[in-house]
Amino acid sequence: MLLRSLLFVPANRERFVAKVATLRPDAVILDLEDSIPADQKEAARSQARAALAHLAEAPFSRLIRVNSLASGLARADIRAVACPHLDGIVLPKAESAEQLREANMLLAQAEARAGLSLGHVRLIPILETVRGVLRAEALAAAGPRIVAVVFGAEDYTLDVGGIRTREGLEVLYARAHVVAAARAARVAVIDTPWTDLADQDGLWQEARLARQLGFSGKLCIHPSQIEPIHRAFTPTAEEVEAARRVVETADEAARQGRGSVALDGRMLDAPIVGQARRLLAQAEAIGRRDEAR
Amino acid sequence: MLLRSLLFVPANRERFVAKVATLRPDAVILDLEDSIPADQKEAARSQARAALAHLAEAPFSRLIRVNSLASGLARADIRAVACPHLDGIVLPKAESAEQLREANMLLAQAEARAGLSLGHVRLIPILETVRGVLRAEALAAAGPRIVAVVFGAEDYTLDVGGIRTREGLEVLYARAHVVAAARAARVAVIDTPWTDLADQDGLWQEARLARQLGFSGKLCIHPSQIEPIHRAFTPTAEEVEAARRVVETADEAARQGRGSVALDGRMLDAPIVGQARRLLAQAEAIGRRDEAR
Amino acid sequence: MLLRSLLFVPANRERFVAKVATLRPDAVILDLEDSIPADQKEAARSQARAALAHLAEAPFSRLIRVNSLASGLARADIRAVACPHLDGIVLPKAESAEQLREANMLLAQAEARAGLSLGHVRLIPILETVRGVLRAEALAAAGPRIVAVVFGAEDYTLDVGGIRTREGLEVLYARAHVVAAARAARVAVIDTPWTDLADQDGLWQEARLARQLGFSGKLCIHPSQIEPIHRAFTPTAEEVEAARRVVETADEAARQGRGSVALDGRMLDAPIVGQARRLLAQAEAIGRRDEAR
Numbered sequence: 001m002l003l004r005s006l007l008f009v010p011a012n013r014e015r016f017v018a019k020v021a022t023l024r025p026d027a028v029i030l031d032l033e034d035s036i037p038a039d040q041k042e043a044a045r046s047q048a049r050a051a052l053a054h055l056a057e058a059p060f061s062r063l064i065r066v067n068s069l070a071s072g073l074a075r076a077d078i079r080a081v082a083c084p085h086l087d088g089i090v091l092p093k094a095e096s097a098e099q100l101r102e103a104n105m106l107l108a109q110a111e112a113r114a115g116l117s118l119g120h121v122r123l124i125p126i127l128e129t130v131r132g133v134l135r136a137e138a139l140a141a142a143g144p145r146i147v148a149v150v151f152g153a154e155d156y157t158l159d160v161g162g163i164r165t166r167e168g169l170e171v172l173y174a175r176a177h178v179v180a181a182a183r184a185a186r187v188a189v190i191d192t193p194w195t196d197l198a199d200q201d202g203l204w205q206e207a208r209l210a211r212q213l214g215f216s217g218k219l220c221i222h223p224s225q226i227e228p229i230h231r232a233f234t235p236t237a238e239e240v241e242a243a244r245r246v247v248e249t250a251d252e253a254a255r256q257g258r259g260s261v262a263l264d265g266r267m268l269d270a271p272i273v274g275q276a277r278r279l280l281a282q283a284e285a286i287g288r289r290d291e292a293r
Numbered sequence: 294m295l296l297r298s299l300l301f302v303p304a305n306r307e308r309f310v311a312k313v314a315t316l317r318p319d320a321v322i323l324d325l326e327d328s329i330p331a332d333q334k335e336a337a338r339s340q341a342r343a344a345l346a347h348l349a350e351a352p353f354s355r356l357i358r359v360n361s362l363a364s365g366l367a368r369a370d371i372r373a374v375a376c377p378h379l380d381g382i383v384l385p386k387a388e389s390a391e392q393l394r395e396a397n398m399l400l401a402q403a404e405a406r407a408g409l410s411l412g413h414v415r416l417i418p419i420l421e422t423v424r425g426v427l428r429a430e431a432l433a434a435a436g437p438r439i440v441a442v443v444f445g446a447e448d449y450t451l452d453v454g455g456i457r458t459r460e461g462l463e464v465l466y467a468r469a470h471v472v473a474a475a476r477a478a479r480v481a482v483i484d485t486p487w488t489d490l491a492d493q494d495g496l497w498q499e500a501r502l503a504r505q506l507g508f509s510g511k512l513c514i515h516p517s518q519i520e521p522i523h524r525a526f527t528p529t530a531e532e533v534e535a536a537r538r539v540v541e542t543a544d545e546a547a548r549q550g551r552g553s554v555a556l557d558g559r560m561l562d563a564p565i566v567g568q569a570r571r572l573l574a575q576a577e578a579i580g581r582r583d584e585a586r
Numbered sequence: 587m588l589l590r591s592l593l594f595v596p597a598n599r600e601r602f603v604a605k606v607a608t609l610r611p612d613a614v615i616l617d618l619e620d621s622i623p624a625d626q627k628e629a630a631r632s633q634a635r636a637a638l639a640h641l642a643e644a645p646f647s648r649l650i651r652v653n654s655l656a657s658g659l660a661r662a663d664i665r666a667v668a669c670p671h672l673d674g675i676v677l678p679k680a681e682s683a684e685q686l687r688e689a690n691m692l693l694a695q696a697e698a699r700a701g702l703s704l705g706h707v708r709l710i711p712i713l714e715t716v717r718g719v720l721r722a723e724a725l726a727a728a729g730p731r732i733v734a735v736v737f738g739a740e741d742y743t744l745d746v747g748g749i750r751t752r753e754g755l756e757v758l759y760a761r762a763h764v765v766a767a768a769r770a771a772r773v774a775v776i777d778t779p780w781t782d783l784a785d786q787d788g789l790w791q792e793a794r795l796a797r798q799l800g801f802s803g804k805l806c807i808h809p810s811q812i813e814p815i816h817r818a819f820t821p822t823a824e825e826v827e828a829a830r831r832v833v834e835t836a837d838e839a840a841r842q843g844r845g846s847v848a849l850d851g852r853m854l855d856a857p858i859v860g861q862a863r864r865l866l867a868q869a870e871a872i873g874r875r876d877e878a879r
Contacts, residue, residue, distance in 0.1 A: 010552055034563040035552040128564075130477040134430060137720060154564035158571065160476045162507035170505045173469030176759030183746045184716040195565060198558030212756045214748035221560050259596055259621040265784025267807050270620040271714075271740035272781060278744065303845055327856040328845040421857075423770040427723060447857035451864065453769045455800035463798045466762030488858060491851030514853050 001061060001122070001147055002026050002289055003188050004217035004233040005226045010035035011048035011064070021054065024293060025226045026217065027061035032077050033068070033092050041073060045080035052085040059293050061087040063124065068093040075106055082110030086121055090150070094125030095132045100142035107145070121145065124190075128152025129159045133174045136181030146187055150219065151178040153192035166202055168209070179214040193219040200228060207232030235283040243276035243283075250276075294354060294415070294440055295319050295582055296481050297510035297526040298519045303328035304341035304357070314347065317586060318519045319510065320354035325370050326361070326385050334366060338373035345378040352586050354380040356417065361386040368399055375403030379414055381440070386448070387418030388425045393435035400438070414438065417483075421445025422452045426467045429474030439480055443512065444471040446485035459495055461502070472507040486512040493521060500525030528576040536569035536576075543569075587647060587708070587733055588612050588875055589774050590803035590819040591812045596621035597634035597650070607640065610879060611812045612803065613647035618663050619654070619678050627659060631666035638671040645879050647673040649710065654679040661692055668696035672707055674733070679741070680711030681718045686728035693731070707731065710776075714738025715745045719760045722767030732773055736805065737764040739778035752788055754795070765800040779805040786814060793818030821869040829862035829869075836862075 007025040009016045011032050020028050030051050036044045048064055055062050066077035066089055078089060091103055103123055111118045123145040127133050133156060140149050153171045154164065162170045175191070182189035191210035194203040207218050207229050218229045235243070246263060250273040253261035261268050300318040302309045304325050313321050323344050329337045341357055348355050359370035359382055371382060384396055396416055404411045416438040420426050426449060433442050446464045447457065455463045468484070475482035484503035487496040500511050500522050511522050528536070539556060543566040546554035554561050593611040595602045597618050606614050616637050622630045634650055641648050652663035652675055664675060677689055689709055697704045709731040713719050719742060726735050739757045740750065748756045761777070768775035777796035780789040793804050793815050804815050821829070832849060836859040839847035847854050 037550055037552050130473045134477055154562055158564045158567045160472055160507035163505045179746055180716045180720055184720055196559045212749040214746035257623055259623050266782045269740055271744045274744045330843055330845050423766045427766055427770055447855055451857045451860045453765055453800035456798040489852045
């Protein structure tokens, strides 16, 4: 599951849903939570279900952000949208492994009730409270449905009582901790959305920092963010070229039976060669994907 | 309990205690620990008790920093200062939830022995050793008397074997971790003092960074630090105005039944509106407080 | 055990081993892991053992980096190099306290089998995976043989899926967390090697940052790195002079029975005096060591 860009769309905006079918994010998240006013939740559930069917052939993953388990709305949300077109549930304000087990159970119940097969449906918790971030390790490892965790910086900053800045020093610890926890559980890890649509440079800076820290991708709140985010999470031509030289030099040294080798004055220790190989594999996977579309 | 500025005063300096009565920090901490030489501890206890009575009508919280439990002095400290004028005990070098339970028990014993009612007395642990910082979650959640935790950067740096710098990169991890732990337990969190009295600009920078990271306030070691710290932890006029626009725009959108809305190109996601509401509430609380004085 | 510089040498390069005898790092690490191709491991073990004997009189600690326990090679490595000339085992990719117990057991078995006394042999785990870093506290405290832990940034970045940069923001969290965990267990903590041999300025910057964060020393991958690393981890003349003034001023105040004192406008709180004393002690220990050589 390549997850560089995950585009939010309010589940009740039919025009947006229609538009999304023409776009190429790696995933679309139909939202039932924050973008849906309380009195429109029920209608939005049906609309979300219809949208899943509408997007059944689209070349991206179809996810639903349900309401948090603490809201009391998640049960009805999951029941309403559980269907074969659904690829995953995004669970906001996740704070404990129990919540993820509960979400899992709700999927199992929907499966039993409707005679559906939902084994493929993934769970993606959003860690956006201090408790969620502090419990990141347990949350990321809470079962086989989990393929990724998301870090939500705005809610985290609200919960912590801090001030969001463009540079983001206030969430560096939380970002790095969530990345480590996700990677320890061998799942992907997605960064918070960039909310200032007018500041494309800020988006680019933050997306590159996210990639540097180990994130796999970034939430999008507008179609205009897809392309810059794909670019930020795709190795550049220079990076690919540099990685190729590293791998070739190391391979040549290995053929000659040498265990250590330098390139341009830099020692090519095993993990550096590993980083280069990973970068090449990533570039290739993205290339194949872009071709397939 | 508004805790932006907590001013340290050596408990044995009568002139300082008299001076403090004319000042307006949010809290005064009469110190029995580091500023009192070993051979003056006993005298300082009586002086601290007298100072509590002297400051009984002052418009700030009256706290006592006792010696650490590991020092063997804390029991006598707490016994000496437990009285109705005492608002809280500041416990340095806190390293375990057991220590906080012990402090709690010492307060209960003082209560029983003297027939006092000390239910209002709060506990504020200082996390200033690596063990304290690593156990921050358990310490912040160790009982209902705890209303805040303090991060002590100088002792932490000593314990860790690092070098203190003006920029403070060496304590960024510890600061962010303590903030998260405190907020998970829903208590306030107070930053280390700025020790260079000649560098007011440094104080201002560090106090703003502390606020950005989620701290509620900062220790003061000199009266001249109160005003800049209050200013740093008080929303500016520009921040209030910006927050007001965010809230108004969001409220207007809600009246129109729209779930998502932008302002100046920035998406007003729910937590962003939440941050704005919190800032306005904070500004109002501080305004009410300043008026009451 | 003064551990500022720990120089890696492939165990199978006799010329390098001979050269190393003329150098003055604080420790030499004969490598059996990454710098030894898979088909040369057996030969390298004997060479490592011979090198230990060859370096028996050298004025530095003799360590061996064995292969990771997960590789299946560590058992034979430890068996081969356990001898009285061995000062310690460096265990890469350490991820659990069990692994350290296993390494400990392998040393005990070698001791029993050969009738050797290996009580002096130390264990130094390298934390270079996300699991290792997240378990740092347990690893650093996993028994009396452990005198230090090492942070490995290249492998960590590979595991986390991030990008290594010169500035290193991507590993700041991991660095600070490993330092805290090591210091909580009262063991030394060694920073990752600087791999770009052509960039001496970068080495210097990173080594100073490491010292600032609380690291005791840094791995070296080339003899040219020893001197700059020693310099970076040795207090400068200015630092020593400043510390001396702090200590003298504080001592004078103590003689006068004053509990708090300022110097050049800076309050000399107890931990600040403690930092100064530590710096002087460190400078003196390094001076004695340099003299002894």
